[in-house]
Amino acid sequence: MDETRATHRGFGRVLVVIYALFAIAATARSVVQLSTKFSEAPVAYLLSALAAVIYIVATVALARGDRSSRRVAMAAISFELAGVLIVGTLSLALPDEFPHASVWSSFGSGYGYIPLVLPAVGLWWLRRTRPQHTSE
Amino acid sequence: MTGPFADLLIAAGVLVGLWSLVQLIVNRPLGRTLRLGVWCLEALIAVFLIGGIAQMMTTDQDFAKLEFVGYLLGMLAIPLGALWWTRTDGTRAGTAIIMVIGLVTSILVLRVQQVWAGPHG
Numbered sequence: 001m002d003e004t005r006a007t008h009r010g011f012g013r014v015l016v017v018i019y020a021l022f023a024i025a026a027t028a029r030s031v032v033q034l035s036t037k038f039s040e041a042p043v044a045y046l047l048s049a050l051a052a053v054i055y056i057v058a059t060v061a062l063a064r065g066d067r068s069s070r071r072v073a074m075a076a077i078s079f080e081l082a083g084v085l086i087v088g089t090l091s092l093a094l095p096d097e098f099p100h101a102s103v104w105s106s107f108g109s110g111y112g113y114i115p116l117v118l119p120a121v122g123l124w125w126l127r128r129t130r131p132q133h134t135s136e
Numbered sequence: 137m138t139g140p141f142a143d144l145l146i147a148a149g150v151l152v153g154l155w156s157l158v159q160l161i162v163n164r165p166l167g168r169t170l171r172l173g174v175w176c177l178e179a180l181i182a183v184f185l186i187g188g189i190a191q192m193m194t195t196d197q198d199f200a201k202l203e204f205v206g207y208l209l210g211m212l213a214i215p216l217g218a219l220w221w222t223r224t225d226g227t228r229a230g231t232a233i234i235m236v237i238g239l240v241t242s243i244l245v246l247r248v249q250q251v252w253a254g255p256h257g
Binding site for chain 2: 009010011012013016017018020021025028032033036052
């Protein structure tokens, strides 16, 4: 593939690091939550674990940067965007159902709203680095 | 965990971040001096980790000890991971990565202090 358009080149290298930081943060958070207080808020803590998995998958896929990894990254980041929008909306509309915060609660306000911005930037980057098809 | 060493580490992280930002603005790729700066930051984090665990073992304070140690280990691992990821990187992206790492280190010191203060802090 054209290496200059790979997802792990240029700005993509920074994006991979930011996704990796969120993967570490979300994984550590969910491990602590699931191992010490799962029964207090199982839905919120399972959502944290799901977010952690999504961040890990997106990090690896963006870092690999090959054609099949692009599809995986697209799916993971699209899911991430849907997750932060749905969970963010529900956590504000039905606060009693989300007494304990997850990464995506209140659109990621606990993380400076980066969880809301990150998937938009990720999708933009995937589109920008999309391989060009030349017509014969 | 709120003493002058924590303040020094916060300042060091901000300094690495700002230094990287200046390098980005003047269009400089990641060089040896900035890498050396990250290694200095890493050395300060190692001292912070050892000091933090030593204080944790001698205090009766009520706080989330597992989370506390997790944050300290994460702080130590993140700059190392960044140095590895940028090991062959001679571009501005490498400089931007170091900028992120410097700022994240400072934020994590603040988070460690929150955890240390505990639920009643």
